[in-house]
Amino acid sequence: MSQDSLTSLVQTWLQWDQDPKTRSEIEQFRDDGAETELELRLRNRIEFGTAGLRGRMAAGFACMNSLTVIQASQGLAKFIKTQRPEIASQGVVIGHDARHNSDRFAVLAANAFIALQIPVWFFEQEVPTPLVPFGVNHFKAAAGIMVTASHNPPQDNGYKVYSSNGAQINRPEDGEIAQSILENLEPWPTAWEDQRPSQYLHDNSYRELLPHYVKQVEEYAKSTVSEWKSPRPFVYTPLHGVGGLVLPTVCQSLGIQDFVSVPAQEKPDPDFPTVKFPNPEEAGALDLAMETADKEGKSLIIANDPDADRFAVAEKVNGKWFLFTGNHVGVLLASHVFESLDTTTDLSKTTVLTTTVSSSMLGRMAAAKGCQFKETLTGFKWMANVARDVEKDGQTVPFAYEEALGYMFPSVCYDKDGITAAAVFLAAEAKWRDQGLTIYDKLQQIFTTHGHHETMNNYFRSPNPELTIKLFQGIRSGSFLADKKFGNFKVMRWRDLTEGYDSASPNNKPDLPEDPTSQMLTLWLDRGVRFTFRGSGTEPKVKFYIESNGDSLDDATKAVCDAFTTIQEEWVQRYTPSMTCSKQIPTSSGHVLELDHQ
Incomplete structure (x- = not known):
């Protein structure tokens, strides 16, 4: 495609695209002579x-639209038919959220599989993302597709693919599918049809599946406590997403009745009108929930992101709202899961997982319990597939989490699941309350046992990938590794997953997969500090994840603040002074580091 003339690219687009809106976009750019815009839209x-x-919805091969969804679906369908012929007849599960165009994209995706006589377990209404990986396992399907952009802005959409094991696809499968897409770009004869009855279309699959999912979540949540009790009254927000279509049903099955949904955010709305960013991690996202809770006299808030695969918690602590970080919720859930393991469980054959940018506390907790612990690269495509692998070796995986509010319970599905996380957390809250503990009290109890872990996760803005590469090249060319010094810190260990180096291993090879296409460094320092510094693959950011394990909150807080200051002075200001970050950087306990650099 890159060798084609711009005129040829325009002609190809107009030949293939039958969506009036996106056709007219390209025609308008052509008629206006907008060559720069056409290059951006069509060249790559x-x-x-x-x-x-995942990307912005607009016309062009570079964007999310009906044609690129058709092309992706044709490539995936052909891949399954030719590379997985033994399971192709088991079909694919297709679901979608409530975003703009999600329902249409799901129909177009289904057409590709039906064209190759691959059955489609089609979800006839918008659904939370976890229902698709759950459905892949339930129907024993060859693959799953979820049309969603999770908590991205309203103008975005996405297309998430699951393999036959119910986990997101990973290497090398993703590359093989990408190649198949390139070999099947021209729309097939039935590609643009509206949905119509077919022997290969099971269009009531969601109605069939939902009771099984609700029952599985109910049974698992109840299995984590010796006696089921209802949690304290709470406020729930699905942030204009699809969680509100399922979580109340789960609560009803558990006998939980005393909760209030945020009225303005209760029903799906693809414009997310009451929030700047529909992500419960973002500052201000839960403001309306807090107002509702204050009005209702409730001290607990739970939230999902718009596709309900993430889960967040806030609690009133000493008269102020405390928003628990993903690491906080992760170790709280882990503590509850550990306590629920019965005395007959072989703990040496029990494994929990988290990612390299999440808190190291889970590893400490697992060691204290006698369980196995594994660290993976970021994302559930890694954790879920590693979980599947260790299960083949006779291990049981009850729980995995990542700091970005994602929690996986393989008893239900092999992906992050905000609905199951909510049910399990509410079970835990009731148990802790019965012990005279608030959620915040329980967290402090965990800190007392395993050391106070303070974190600071944020990012520097990087306007282009070249600047990011320049920064990391500067770091690697410096003397930090050779001198084992990083400002006033001592470097205890240095891991570079871009170049495949780990100073702590006998052959200097890391135990995690290297990836030359991305930038990622992890340093272990004295004073109990570990931090990861990586370029984002989807946003113009260089992200940092700093953690300190100290005897006290003050020690841990000072250590993470000192580490951030050193990153800023020794790396960013030295090699890429044009990169900036927020003027206020919060730590997980609520301490705010005020900066005067901009």
Whole structure:
């Protein structure tokens, strides 16, 4: 495609695209002579990676639209038919959220599989993302597709792909599918049809599946406590997403009745009108929930992101709202899961997982319990597939989490699941309350046992990938590794997953997969500090994840603040002074580091 003339690219687009809106966009750019815009839209394809597609909805091969969804679906369908013929007849599960165009994209996706006589377990209404990986396992399907952009802005959409094991696709499968897409770009004869009855279309699959999912979540949540009790009254927000279509049903099955949904955010709305960013991690996202809770006299808030695969918690602590970080919720859930393991469980054959940018506390907790612990690269495409692998070796995986509010319970599904996380957390809250503990009290109890872990996760803005590469090249060319010094810190260990180096291993090879296409460094320092510094693959950011394990909150807080200051002075200001970050950087306990650099 890159060798084609711009005129040829326009002609190809107009030949293939039958969506009036996106056709007219390209025609308008052509008629206006907008060559720069046409180059941006048509020269390069939207990349198939991170378990699928995600991007802005607009006309052009570089964007999310009906044609690129058709092309991705044809490539995936052909891949399954030719590379997985033994399971192709088991079909694919296709679901979608409530975003703009999600329902249409799901229908177009289904057409590709039906064209190759691959059955489609089609979800006839919008659904939370976890229902698709759950459905893949339930129907024993060859693959799953979820049309969603999770908590991205309203103008975005995405296409997430699951393999036959119910986990997001990973290497090398994603590359093989990407190649198949390139070999099947021209729409097939039935590609643009509206949905119509077919022997290969099971269009009431969601109605069939939902009771099984609700029952599985109910049974698992109840299995984590010796006696089921209802949690304290709470406020729930699905942030204009699809969680509100399922979580109340789960609560009803558990006998939980005393909760209030945020009225303005209760029903799906693809414009997310009451929030700047529909992500419960973002500052201000839960403001309306807090107002509702204050009005209702409730001291607990739970939230999902718009596709309900993430889960967040806030609690009133000493008269102020405390928003628990993903690491906080992760170790709280882990503590509850550990306590629920019965005395007959072989703990040496029990494994929990988290990612390299999440808190190291889970590893400490597992060691104290006698369980196995594994660290993976970021994302559930790694954790879920590693979980599947260790299960083949006779291990049981009850729980995995990542700091970005994602929690996996393989008893239900092999992906992050905000609905199951809510049910299990509410079971835990009731148990802790019965012990005279608030959620915050329980967290402090865990800190007392395993050391106070303070974190600071944020990012520097990087306007282009070249600047990010320049920064990391500068770091590697410095004397930090050779001198084992990083400002006033001593470097205890240095791991570079871009170049495949780990100073702590006998052959200097890391135990995690290297990836030359991304930038990622992890340093272990004295004073109990570990931090990861990486370039984002989807946003113009260089992200940092700093953690300190100290005897006290003050020690841990000072250590993470000192580490951030050193990163800023020794790396960013030295090699890329034009990079900036927020003027206020909060730590997980609520301490705010005020900066005067901009």
